[in-house]
Amino acid sequence: MVTTTVADPADARRLAAAAVQARLAACVQVEAIASHYVWQGHQSEDAEWRLSCKTLTSAAPRLRAWLREQHPYEVPQLLTHAVQAEADYARWVAQHVDG
Known part of the structure; x- marks a missing residue:
């Protein structure tokens, strides 16, 4: 899973x-x-929206690179989390991600 946040x-x-x-x-x-x-020496509190992207380990580098290109932030949060899914859900993800 890859996560990021945006302000809008x-x-x-x-x-x-x-x-x-x-x-x-x-x-x-x-x-x-x-x-x-x-950020830039100032402490802030802001509303953001977190995106939790369900993907394959093999596709995560491409997803992170794509997010970096598309992201509105100068320094986007791009985190990769190793998660363990039930077999049927993992198969569904594999069917819908180009790995």
């Missing part, structure tokens, strides 16, 4: 739909979150 719900929807259409992710869940961080 329209960006979240755009990235989620495009990642699925490009077969880089089988599913992208979008959820509203509150982020606390320091």
Whole structure:
């Protein structure tokens, strides 16, 4: 799974739909979150939208590169999480991601 965050719900929807259409992710869940961080010397709290992209280990590098190109942030959060899925869900992901 690859996760990232964006500040605008329209960006979240755009990235989620495009990642699925490009077969880089089988599913992208979008959820509203509150982020606390320091950027350019200033501490901030902002609403963000987290995208959790369900993909294959073999496709994760391509998904991260694509997100980096499409992302509105100067320094986007791009995290890869190794997760273990039930076999039937893993097969479904594999059917919908170009690995």
